Amino acid sequence: MSNFSTISQASRFTDVSNLSDNAWRQHGSLWSNLRQVCELLSIPAPVTVDDEDTLFQHVRFKAGQRIHRIGQAFDTLYIVNSGFLKTVHIDEYGNEQVLSFPMKGDLLGIDGIHKQHYASEAIALSDCDIILLPYKAFTSLGRTHVELEQAMFSVMSREIVREQMMISMLSALSAEAKVARFLTNLGERFNQMGYSGRSFNLRMTRQEIGSYLGLTLETVSRTLSALNELGMISVEQREINLLDPVALKTLRRLPPAKARIKVAEKVSALVNKNLLPQWNGELAAAMN
Amino acid sequence: MSNFSTISQASRFTDVSNLSDNAWRQHGSLWSNLRQVCELLSIPAPVTVDDEDTLFQHVRFKAGQRIHRIGQAFDTLYIVNSGFLKTVHIDEYGNEQVLSFPMKGDLLGIDGIHKQHYASEAIALSDCDIILLPYKAFTSLGRTHVELEQAMFSVMSREIVREQMMISMLSALSAEAKVARFLTNLGERFNQMGYSGRSFNLRMTRQEIGSYLGLTLETVSRTLSALNELGMISVEQREINLLDPVALKTLRRLPPAKARIKVAEKVSALVNKNLLPQWNGELAAAMN
DNA sequence: CGTTTGATTGATATCGCTCAACTTTCGTGG
DNA sequence: CCACGAAAGTTGAGCGATATCAATCAAACG
Structure with a gap:
């Protein structure tokens, strides 16, 4: 926290002023470095990275608040630092279908990459602390740190496998x-x-x-x-x-x-x- | 076909000698360049790439043959150029669960990235022509061609969305x-x-x-x-x-x-x- | 408190599964 | 080419797992 004021504004990803109304509600002033983000995702952190080089902002959500909505323009991924959520899909008749119950260490928003709009909705079931990963900035980091790009593929692959297991179970x-x-x-x-x-x-x-x-x-x-x-x-x-x-x-x-x-x-x-x-x-x- | 002999061996990815027994059966001598691969996946081809720079080998499979098996070491992705397949999961009691019916333009093997072993099995339902994308080589291409990396994320995201729809439908x-x-x-x-x-x-x-x-x-x-x-x-x-x-x-x-x-x-x-x-x-x- | 939301439990209906018989198609070898 | 068997598909009868409808109960909350 003491180092907060020592960081140049330019080095921080995600200007809070870009956030949707809901995300505004309650945001602490916490930031995490890349090493902490990698640890949370349980992927190896790039050795080449300076801890204070790149920081990612935390945002707090209260129970019931939405992290992102269906159809909303996609620009950031989210990592759960604490709390519990659900992701849902709304079908053409307005019925809600729960897709997952993300918790600490889980990555949200991947489904938004394809069409550049979120395909699902994430809702906090309890108060949550969420880390913002601006997609553009994050992938450009991946280009300079090879392990990071690999890790990203790995996390997405894991999600695909998880959903495959879900499909097996359901049917x-x-x-x-x-x-x-x-x-x-x-x-x-x-x-x-x-x-x-x-x-x-x-x-x-x-x-x-x-x-x-x-x-x-x-x-x-x-x-x-x-x-x-x-x-x-x-x-x-x-x-x-x-x-x-x-x-x-x-x-x-x-x-x-x-x-x-x-x-x-x-x-x-x-x-x-x-x-x-x-x-x-x-x-x-x-x-x- | 005429240009086949003009390509230096070193520029071709995937030495056939690495293939599993099944893949051996019947392989034509066709190769596709990156532009063709991108078109098949319906993603924008990098403008910066030389068409004859990098070639990907085709392999033919007869109906009933397996493209990859569960648990097999992962090292290549596959694109369907023609034909029809199924991917299946085998549960702990040996029951087969069909996960998808890939056809022209679909990407196979993504689920192998996470654990470096395929999590599912792909089986040809008809005679198929499959393009091999050696994973390592392909991702390193992505590092020099930014659009390609983006496209890869996009394809994986699309797959996640597709599986989400499947889950909704099933339940x-x-x-x-x-x-x-x-x-x-x-x-x-x-x-x-x-x-x-x-x-x-x-x-x-x-x-x-x-x-x-x-x-x-x-x-x-x-x-x-x-x-x-x-x-x-x-x-x-x-x-x-x-x-x-x-x-x-x-x-x-x-x-x-x-x-x-x-x-x-x-x-x-x-x-x-x-x-x-x-x-x-x-x-x-x-x-x- | 009263109101609302969530959870439990019962009675009944019904959708989809199981078991079974039969037909059709297809591949294979005589 | 036909005959045979195996595999795939159709259809019926009966049953059982799960949904639906409804009543009650418990907890949360202003």
Whole structure:
């Protein structure tokens, strides 16, 4: 912060005066250098770069604010430094389709490169701290730092792979499997961020989860209740505990409702006997 | 072809001796220059480039052959010059999930950049002519030709947008709408390639369409029959005619089976009276 | 507080899957 | 060229997973 006033104005990318109205609301005066940006994206930082050479501005968004809108002219990429968001697509009838739940380290706005207009909308689910990467400036940096360009390709490729996995999941899995995977994926991401991957709380509504997974909110709610009954997780509102991550990860589909009752009884029997710290996989095996 | 022998070996990317066994089978001796490659991808060609400076080799694949495999070390991108393919993902239980149906002008292998191993598998559905773009050489070209690097980002962004649309479609649409959109999308792509977008034949099985759309092959077959009954398309095996593209594009869901019979009767009445060259949209309106 | 938004749960409808029989097409070798 | 088998496609019957509609409950919030 002390070095803030020592930086020449010309060296800072993104003049705040270019920002859309929403972005104005609340912006701290934080700046990050290229090294910090690379670390956030978990890509190798160019060794050749002077830390104070190029700085990227942070902007704060409050829950509910939009980072960018569909159709808005594209000129900057965004990195999430803290907070939680959703990206959505609005179809021709105005229905909202959730595409992703970005969080720390994720890159936003890539879909705007192609047509030079954002193809999706990013909305803060909590207060967020976002780093602005003016696209032009960033790619010209890539030309002087080869590793950076490679990293950019790599990040975009990763996004493509992620979406491929999403497509597979949507078209092949049952509702239970979708919800179970959603939870374990979230857990893994929290882990990577240094938080607990077993115990966390959801930042999104059942409605948003359902949209993301191609299910109705009722089905999401029922499925969470069922996984709770089975002892694989515990849920209370948005508070989640993954009790049997192994079973969750390998779950394909729940046994039919009648059989499920038996399993649930077996579970509660175990609970009553105070056996049940971590009986991982037992259920998973019981239900192919 | 005549200029083939005049090109110094050093200027040609991709020594054939590096290719996997499958790629060996049948390769013509065609080469394309950068200008041709850019045209195929419909991106602006760098003005600064010498046409004979850099050449990219073509390789021919027979129907059924694999262009690349999952897990195989990544080192080259592929452009489809002619022919039809599918890309698939194999899940942990060996089930095949179709991800896309690449054709002329499409870029393959992008998903390999991230982990330096292909994340999907590309298989020829017909005899294909594929251009090899050795990744390293191609990106280093991008460094000397700025427009090329931009174009690469643009193509990857386009792919991300395409997958986003796919996700929306998979999680929001009914079976009928999926199939209807699949057909109109195919038609539009054939149009762009200069073929008829109304009359074409499918290069893939019902099974593959179903996998792509998250449906069973039976549902695909039944839906095609239903659209045929309604006069929106005509189908016979893999021969498709789009009779009412407008209705197809806006179709959300078919009316319930009983109501459908009435509509079908109405249609056949029209047919019998020999009214029905192009009654576009009438049905679309009849079924919200 | 009262109001609003989100979550849970139940009853019922229905879309798409599964299983199965049959037909058609196509490739291959006698 | 035909015969055969394999693969692809069609169609039907029945069922089950998920959506829809609706009522209630809990939490958030001014």
